[in-house]
Amino acid sequence: MAHVWIDQLKQIVGEPHVQTKKSSLLAYSFDATPNFQALPDAVVAPANKQEVADIVKLCNQEKVPLVPRGSGTNLAAGTTPTQGGIVLLFHRMNSITEIDEENLTITVQPGVITQDISEAVETLGLFYPPDPSSMKISTIAGNISENSGGLRGLKYGVTKDYVLALEVVLPNGEIIQTGGKLAKDVAGYDLTKLFVGSEGTLGIVTEATLKLIPKPTAKQTLLAVYDSMEKAAETVSSIISNRIIPATLEFIDRPTIQAVEDFSKVGLPVDAEAVLLIEQDGTVENVAKDMPLISELCEKHGATQVKIAETEADAHALREARRTALSALARLRPTTILEDATVPRSEIATMVRAINEIAAKHNVSIATFGHAGDGNLHPTCTTDVRDHEEWERVEQAFEDIFAKAIDLGGTITGEHGVGEMKSPYLAWKVGEAGVEAMRGIKTSFDPNNIMNPEKIFAKSTRKRVVVST
Numbered sequence: 033m034a035h036v037w038i039d040q041l042k043q044i045v046g047e048p049h050v051q052t053k054k055s056s057l058l059a060y061s062f063d064a065t066p067n068f069q070a071l072p073d074a075v076v077a078p079a080n081k082q083e084v085a086d087i088v089k090l091c092n093q094e095k096v097p098l099v100p101r102g103s104g105t106n107l108a109a110g111t112t113p114t115q116g117g118i119v120l121l122f123h124r125m126n127s128i129t130e131i132d133e134e135n136l137t138i139t140v141q142p143g144v145i146t147q148d149i150s151e152a153v154e155t156l157g158l159f160y161p162p163d164p165s166s167m168k169i170s171t172i173a174g175n176i177s178e179n180s181g182g183l184r185g186l187k188y189g190v191t192k193d194y195v196l197a198l199e200v201v202l203p204n205g206e207i208i209q210t211g212g213k214l215a216k217d218v219a220g221y222d223l224t225k226l227f228v229g230s231e232g233t234l235g236i237v238t239e240a241t242l243k244l245i246p247k248p249t250a251k252q253t254l255l256a257v258y259d260s261m262e263k264a265a266e267t268v269s270s271i272i273s274n275r276i277i278p279a280t281l282e283f284i285d286r287p288t289i290q291a292v293e294d295f296s297k298v299g300l301p302v303d304a305e306a307v308l309l310i311e312q313d314g315t316v317e318n319v320a321k322d323m324p325l326i327s328e329l330c331e332k333h334g335a336t337q338v339k340i341a342e343t344e345a346d347a348h349a350l351r352e353a354r355r356t357a358l359s360a361l362a363r364l365r366p367t368t369i370l371e372d373a374t375v376p377r378s379e380i381a382t383m384v385r386a387i388n389e390i391a392a393k394h395n396v397s398i399a400t401f402g403h404a405g406d407g408n409l410h411p412t413c414t415t416d417v418r419d420h421e422e423w424e425r426v427e428q429a430f431e432d433i434f435a436k437a438i439d440l441g442g443t444i445t446g447e448h449g450v451g452e453m454k455s456p457y458l459a460w461k462v463g464e465a466g467v468e469a470m471r472g473i474k475t476s477f478d479p480n481n482i483m484n485p486e487k488i489f490a491k492s493t494r495k496r497v498v499v500s501t
């Protein structure tokens with residue numbers, strides 16, 4: 033049955049920008065997370081902040097759930113319209129508003145693609161460092177709402193480190209500005225930081241001002257090959273304890289190497305147990321100083337081969353190969369589950385070992401790659417959701433992985449967010465009192481619970497099992 037508010041939506045944004053056909057709704061019933069699906073009642077594409085505010089006011093009045101959605105690449109069921117309602121799209125709000133070369137900022141609308149930001153500023157000798165592997169398709173509002181990380185996180189930080197100001201439509205339809213083009217600002221609570229990582233549960237981002245830095249003038253890329261995972265992990269700790277902070281320090285295990293090589297044919301050593309992809313950038317002098325030291329440390333910790341990319345084309349191919357890891361693994365079986373359990377970087381070797389033991393214990397296939405320098409691993413299970421018995425073992429394995437990460441002083445999610453998928457585990461990390469404090473914030477912003485309901489906050493917490501690995 034058609035809802036009356038659908039006609040009101042059409043008046044706000046124009047009829048062509050409201051989709052209600054089942055075939056269109058189906059496309060927005062799921063995101064990049066397997067096994068979560070729910071149909072919205074309408075999909076709406078506003079053109080500007082006033083239209084967003086009018087939609088939000090209508091939803092608040094009619095108590096209609098509202099799910100903001102960028103490109104739907106999140107891996108935590110963050111945009112599934114679990115209670116129906118409206119999915120809000122931002123492809124009509126995708127302009128770069130301003131690049132300010134005096135204040136070193138860029139101001140963008142929510143639907144701008146991450147890579148377009150990088151490319152636009154790099155032509156001016158500027159640099160926007162956050163680079164999630166999905167940057168060719170992810171939107172900036174999605175990155176902000178998940179506080180996304182990337183391959184350059186170790187040296188440059190993550191999205192939150194670059195968000196200076198936001199324009200946000202609150203759940204009551206009011207439009208607020210947070211922060212500014214300011215290096216310093218302590219006027220009240222830091223609402224900018226509160227919205228970063230809030231997963232569309234507190235308001236709708238309609239504009240963002242991001243910090244830029246000068247583009248590094250030099251960069252070098254190295255591939256170190258290992259016959260044991262432990263040696264690769266030891267190298268990671270050793271580089272950092274030697275006071276070298278590479279721009280990128282990525283780990284890829286044997287099953288991932290094989291899948292990536294099969295997919296991208298860049299000449300990765302398919303017999304290796306692990307490889308590290310390491311990049312350093314900065315001034316020509318700094319890169320020339322750090323790279324030989326990094327090579328030396330790789331060799332000292334047992335690398336069987338250390339290869340420095342000779343051309344930017346070779347380096348680019350290696351970087352792109354790493355970025356395809358998830359897509360490459362996804363070709364192996366019908367369902368791919370990628371997690372982002374994160375531990376202190378000193379615990380990388382222990383965590384990788386534990387993941388392998390957990391996979392063996394539950395007889396499931398898990399490949400691991402990730403941002404080793406950040407302690408942020410991506411254990412990735414290739415499976416088939418239609419095999420219910422196997423699926424139960426996969427779920428059990430991931431519960432054990434979350435529990436192990438917590439035991440090692442880590443977290444259930446380093447960069448993908450909680451969404452609906454990991455909501456039953458949030459209390460494992462922040463405690464029941466922590467969840468209640470967060471719920472209090474949510475309720476004060478959104479008393480009618482219209483903004484992306486059933487994300488972050490679960491109806492019940494999963495029981496914590498003690499893992500023995």
Ligand SMILES: Cc1cc2nc3c(=O)[nH]c(=O)nc-3n(C[C@H](O)[C@H](O)[C@H](O)COP(=O)(O)OP(=O)(O)OC[C@H]3O[C@@H](n4cnc5c(N)ncnc54)[C@H](O)[C@@H]3O)c2cc1C
Pocket residue numbers: 063064099100101102103104105106107110111122142163164165166169170171172173174175176177178179180181182183230231232233235236237238358359447448484
């Ligand atoms: C192949 C692949 C590689 C990936 N690599 C990485 C990686 O390296 N690092 C990483 O951190 N993540 C990675 N991800 C996860 C994902 O790409 C990121 O979370 C990304 O930021 C999501 O952007 P999106 O535009 O697709 O947002 P969506 O998935 O559409 O939405 C993400 C969240 O943002 C909210 N949202 C969207 N727009 C707005 C808005 N205007 N206002 C308020 N809330 C909004 C949504 O409600 C949702 O909660 C990867 C995913 C894939 C599929």
